[in-house]
Amino acid sequence: MKRNYIKRMLSIFLIVAMLSPISYAMDSGNKLKKEEIVYAKLSFEGKSDLLIGVSGFPKGFQGYDYGDFSEIVNLSTPEELAYDKGRVKIDAKENFYYQGKLTAKELPWIVSMKWTLDGKPVTEEELLGSSGHLELFYDIKPNPTANPKYYEYFVVQSSFQFNVDQISNLVAPEGTLAAAGSIKMVNFMSLPGKGGSYTLEADVQNYEPGMVQIAALPLNLALDLSEITEYTEELKTLEMAIAELNGGTWEFLDGLYQIKEGAAAYSDGGSELLGGSEQLSQGLYEISGGSSQISDGLGELSQGMSEFEEGILLLTGGLDEFGEGIKLLDEGSSAFTQGLLLYLQGVEELSGGIHQTSQGSKDLALGVQMLGDGLYQLVVAGKGAPGHVDDP
Incomplete structure (x- = not known):
C-alpha cells in the first residue's frame, strides 16, 4: 500500500x-x-x-x-x-x-x-x-x-x-x-x-x-495605454516633484550638518560661558572682599580728614602766634638797633675827650641798659616763634 x-x-x-x-x-x-x-x-x-x-x-x-x-x-x-x-x-x-x-x-x-x-x-x-x-x-x-x-x-x-x-x-x-x-x-x-x-x-x-x-x-499585463494618457502629465509632475524632493533632501542633509557644526560651537561657547561664569563669581567674591576694604579705607580716610582738619586749625593758630612773634621780633630789633647806636655814640664821645668822661659814662650806662632791654625782648620773641626749642 x-x-x-x-x-x-x-x-x-x-x-x-x-x-x-x-x-x-x-x-x-x-x-x-x-x-x-x-x-x-x-x-x-x-x-x-x-x-x-x-x-x-x-x-x-x-x-x-x-x-x-x-x-x-x-x-x-x-x-x-x-x-x-x-x-x-x-x-x-x-x-x-x-x-x-x-x-x-x-x-x-x-x-x-x-x-x-x-x-x-x-x-x-x-x-x-x-x-x-x-x-x-x-x-x-x-x-x-x-x-x-x-x-x-x-x-x-x-x-x-x-x-x-x-x-x-x-x-x-x-x-x-x-x-x-x-x-x-x-x-x-x-x-x-x-x-x-x-x-x-x-x-x-x-x-x-x-x-x-x-x-x-x-509577464503580460493587459493594459490599454490609451486609458492612462490622461495621467502622463501628472506622472511628469510627479517626476519633477521627486527631483525637487531629492534636491531638498540634500539641502536638508546640509542643514543638518550645519546644525551639527552649530551645536558643536554652541557646546564650546557653553563651556566658555561656564568658565566665564566661574571667573565672574570669583571676581564678585573678590569685589565683595574689596568692598569691605574700601569701607575700612573710607572710614580711615574720614578719620584722617578729621585729624587733617584739626591740624589745619592748629596750623592756623600757630601762624597767628608766629605773626605775633614776628611783630615782637621786629620791635626788639628796633630797640636793639637804637641801643646799639647809642652805644656807639657813647664810645665815640668817650674816646673824644676825657672831659666828657662823666657825661659819656652816663650815656654809656644808658645805652647798655637799653641794649639789655632790646636783647630781652628779642629773646622773648624767639621763644614765642614756631619751632623754638628751650635750652636744657
Whole structure:
C-alpha cells in the first residue's frame, strides 16, 4: 500500500510547466512564432529528472522546428515525424502538436525543497503516511547559466496542494491560501528576475502528498495605454516633484550638518560661558572682599580728614602766634638797633675827650641798659616763634 503511494508521489509530486511563446520555427525560410510548453518532472528535493517539450503550430504550417530531443511523439496524427540533425519536419493540415523529450535537464531556475517532520529532515518514503508537524523550506532562484530571457521576463507561480482531511493549522507567511472543495492550496509568486525563499507548516495526520505545480509564464499585463494618457502629465509632475524632493533632501542633509557644526560651537561657547561664569563669581567674591576694604579705607580716610582738619586749625593758630612773634621780633630789633647806636655814640664821645668822661659814662650806662632791654625782648620773641626749642 505504501509503495503505491510512493509511485503516485513520484509521478505527479513535482511538475514545472513553462509556457514559452518566444520560440520560433521556420516556415518556408521565414521565422514563425509558435506555442511551446515545457514540462519538467522534479525529484523530492527539487532536482530536474525529466524535461518534455510540447510544441504547437497553426493550420497550414509547413516547415521545420528545431530542438535537441532524444525522442519525439506526434500528438495530432498517427503519422511518424521525421527528425534529423535537430530538425523536425512539420506539415500541418490542421492545428498540429507534437512532444519531444529534451536531452538537456537544466532549467532557467534552481529549485530546492527541504521537508521536516517534527523538526527532523525526512525522505519521501518517511513522509508518506506519517503524522506530526510538517514544515517545508522552499527556495527558487534564477539559474545564472541558463538563457536569461526566461527568468528576466517570466513570472513563476508555485502551487502546493493538501487534502483538508489530512492537515490542520496550515500557515504560509509568504504565500496565499485558497480552497477548492476538499483541496487546500498554497501559492507562492516570484517576479521576473527575482527568486524567493518561502516556508509553510501544518499539522498532518496520515499524510498523503498532493500535487505540486510550478508554472512559469511570461509577464503580460493587459493594459490599454490609451486609458492612462490622461495621467502622463501628472506622472511628469510627479517626476519633477521627486527631483525637487531629492534636491531638498540634500539641502536638508546640509542643514543638518550645519546644525551639527552649530551645536558643536554652541557646546564650546557653553563651556566658555561656564568658565566665564566661574571667573565672574570669583571676581564678585573678590569685589565683595574689596568692598569691605574700601569701607575700612573710607572710614580711615574720614578719620584722617578729621585729624587733617584739626591740624589745619592748629596750623592756623600757630601762624597767628608766629605773626605775633614776628611783630615782637621786629620791635626788639628796633630797640636793639637804637641801643646799639647809642652805644656807639657813647664810645665815640668817650674816646673824644676825657672831659666828657662823666657825661659819656652816663650815656654809656644808658645805652647798655637799653641794649639789655632790646636783647630781652628779642629773646622773648624767639621763644614765642614756631619751632623754638628751650635750652636744657
